[in-house]
Amino acid sequence: MATKPGLSLFWRTFVLLALLLLGSVIAWTQTLRELESEPRAIQTARQIASLVNLSRAAVMHTDSITQVSLFKTMKDQEHVVIMPREPNDVVQTLKNDEINRYMTDELKARLGPTTLIAEQVNGVPGLWIGFDINRDHFWLQTDRSRFDQPAAKTWLIWLSTAATLSLFGAALMARLINRPLKDLSFAARQVREGDFEASRLDETVTTSEIRAVNIGFNRMTQKLAKIEEDRAVMLAGISHDLRTPLARLRLETELSVNDVEARENMANDIAQLDAIINKFLDYARPGQINLSPLALAPIIELCLSTLRKRPELELKVAIEPKLMVLVDPVELQRVITNLIENAARYGQSANTGIARVEISARRMDNTLLLRVRDHGPGVPEDQLKQLTTPFFRGEAARTAANGTGLGLAIVQKIVSRMGGTLELGNASSGGLCANIRLQLAEAS
Ligand SMILES: Nc1ncnc2c1ncn2[C@@H]1O[C@H](COP(=O)(O)OP(=O)(O)OP(=O)(O)O)[C@@H](O)[C@H]1O
Ligand SMILES: [Mg+2]
Known part of the structure; x- marks a missing residue:
């Protein structure tokens, strides 16, 4: 099943919060700039006005010779x-923005309504103030x-500091x-894998x-741990108690049933009961x-040696040499036996009645990949996930009397206890394929 792609909760929260904080920083900056622009313009205008007034006074009270050195x-x-100032000077007035409007108004109020303010005269940029002394017209450039505070840079520094802090x-x-x-999701996964201890929050x-x-x-x-434990204890208790009467029954059948066929059937039934109890x-x-x-x-060879004798099984083994694994050998044999047992039961080819099973093992991304597959009919896709549920048995299995539906649950439990994973799927050319990943041990 394809997982839906999506943004992780961390990034979603992060992006939302970052946008919110950055938005509010920008809004605040704008508000403060608005609030601050009028006082700043007025202060600049006052400085310019006093400069003009001083210049005017200096011009008025000096003679024309001293004026040259004064200028x-x-x-x-x-x-x-x-x-x-000449009448044919080419004048470019100030840009009509808010700060300039405040400044022009203040200058006109202080220097008189005829005061001219320009940002370029005859192509020379600067701040140009036109003023009069008696009948003469002058420019002060x-x-x-000189008057603008180093505002832009300061604002930028503050803005980037605020933005960094926001992020x-x-x-x-x-x-x-x-x-x-994240902790909760990790703990839930531990519970799902049956590790109740590690899931404590x-x-x-x-x-x-x-x-x-x-x-x-x-x-x-x-x-859940208690229920699981109770179930195991109960199952073990009942099974254990059944074993003794069953052994007695087997003995009694051998001794007291005279009909050979009936005796064989009863012995078979008892063997089956014994297998179920096991x-x-x-x-x-x-x-x-x-x-x-x-x-x-x-380990695998040892486990296959008894299975090789069975006529309905055709085993093919391909194991990379020198593979060292971290396992419990008895448990691993139980895993392999269960899987091959299943292949023998449900994975036979329809025409020959023989189950061809391939067992392969190789190194993959620093783990061991052990694969057991047969060439039978496989399992319907919608049932794959249920196979490891205790007591689950497929359609084909239910018609036959043997089998408890515990085999794959046992395999899953053992593999996860050995720190590995089990994946069941249908091979593309047919047949069930069990992929088991186990921990590699460093070859010494
Ligand atoms: N190799 C296989 N090919 C097709 N179906 C399979 C195969 N292995 C298992 N199954 C299906 O999965 C079901 C569950 O298998 P599982 O080994 O858990 O139980 P079981 O074999 O029925 O009983 P038990 O192993 O306890 O004797 C089986 O009943 C069967 O329907
Ligand atoms: Mg089985």
Whole structure:
């Protein structure tokens, strides 16, 4: 089943929070700029007005010879140029933005309504103020940047600091929300794999809602573990108790039934009952497992040696040499036997009645891939997921009397206890294919 692609919760929360915070930073910046533009324009206008007034006073109270050196000093030291204004000067007035409007109004209020303000005269850029002394017209030319505060740069620094902090905060919040969910999903996976111990969640977290969820989850897990344990104990108890009367029954049948055919049938039935009880005991066995690094090929060979004698089985083995795995050899043999047993039962070719089984093992992405497949009819796709459910049996199996539906549940349980995974699927050319991944051991 294809999983729906999507943004992880972390990124979704992060992007939303980041957009929200950045949006609000930009809105605030704009608001502050608006609020600050009028006072700034007025302050600039005042400075310009006093410069013009000082220049006017200096021009008025000096003679024309002194004026030359005065203008030179002003130009050199203050970058202020005073020059006569001609009627045919080409004037480009200020851009009509908010700050300029505030500034023009303030300058006109201070220097008189006829004051001219331009940003370029005869193609020379600058801040140009036209003023009159008696009948003479003058330009005062200076540099606009003298009055503008280094605002743009400061704003930019603050803005980027705020943006960085916002992104950092958004990441922190997203992580805070995401973390408990991630822990919960991990714990749920552990429970699904039957590891009730590792699924314990922290019951001391500060956030009360998350604490409540964690406590609830832990109680639920404990209950599930108890149910699972009770079931295993009950199954083991019943099976164990059945064994003694069954052994007695077998003996009594041998001794007291005279009809050979009836005796054989009864012996078969008793053997079948015995096999079922063994499966129950296998399933209910407590989960102790001893992993050790071993060579894979001999374990499999040992297990196949008895199965090779069966006429309805045709076994083909392909194991990469020198493969070392971390396994419990007895449990691994139980896994292989169960799978081959199934292949012999359900994986026979329709025409020959022989089950061809291929067992292969190779290294793959630092794990061991052990594959057991047959060439039978396989399993309908919609049933694949249920195969490892205890007591599940397929249509074909139900008509036959033998089988408990525990084989694959046992396989799944053993593989996951050995730290591996089991995947069941239909091979493209037909037949059930079991892919088992196990841990590789370092070859010493
Ligand atoms: N190789 C296979 N080919 C087709 N169907 C299979 C194969 N292996 C298993 N199945 C189906 O999966 C079902 C479950 O298998 P499982 O081994 O768990 O139980 P079982 O074989 O019926 O009983 P048990 O193994 O406990 O004696 C089987 O009943 C069968 O329908
Ligand atoms: Mg089986």
